[in-house]
Amino acid sequence: MRVLTIVMGETLEARNAVIEALGNHLNVDIRTYWQPDDAFFDLLRDNEIANAMLADVAGRQVADGNVAEKVTTQKKVIRDVLVGRERSPESRDLAAALDEIPGRKLTNRCGFRTADQWAKVRSLFASE
Incomplete structure (x- = not known):
């Protein structure tokens, strides 16, 4: 998992739907x-x-x-x-x-790219 974390950090573009999909699929716990x-x-x-x-x-x-x-x-x-x-x-x-993960907005006053990107791929995942 450590190697995967480094590879992801070095190769994947931040702020896109692929990151949100991977975060959801890998069940990332950011508190770690x-x-x-x-x-x-x-x-x-x-x-x-x-x-x-x-x-x-x-x-x-x-x-x-x-x-x-x-x-x-x-x-x-x-x-x-x-x-x-x-x-x-x-x-x-x-x-x-x-x-x-997935990210969510704290306010409806403005856009939040992470939440918007998740909205693009959410339907591709089975709900729990």
């Missing part, structure tokens, strides 16, 4: 390879997307309770959930929420 870091949170500046991430990791009730908060506050709550300070039965891993 990535966790959100300071750079990730520094780049997160959108209130709607931060709130959607908060809903993913802490549940809809927590997200709704923080919807009017600034992005900085929502990012702090997300971090607190991730390190276990504010875990709840609805809490889940942010890497799993963000890097699900």
Whole structure:
């Protein structure tokens, strides 16, 4: 699997439907390879997307309770959930929420190429 990972990383074009199909077929668990870091949170500046991430990791009730908060506050709550300070039965891993294969949009406001590419090949796979 390590060799396959390197070969894929070196030879396949990112952001196309083939990658989404392979990710689905190989049942890739991105949490093995990535966790959100300071750079990730520094780049997160959108209130709607931060709130959607908060809903993913802490549940809809927590997200709704923080919807009017600034992005900085929502990012702090997300971090607190991730390190276990504010875990709840609805809490889940942010890497799993963000890097699900197939990818999905966090907001309907704009396009998301990964989700759009998956939509092109989804019908080729049997549903589970």
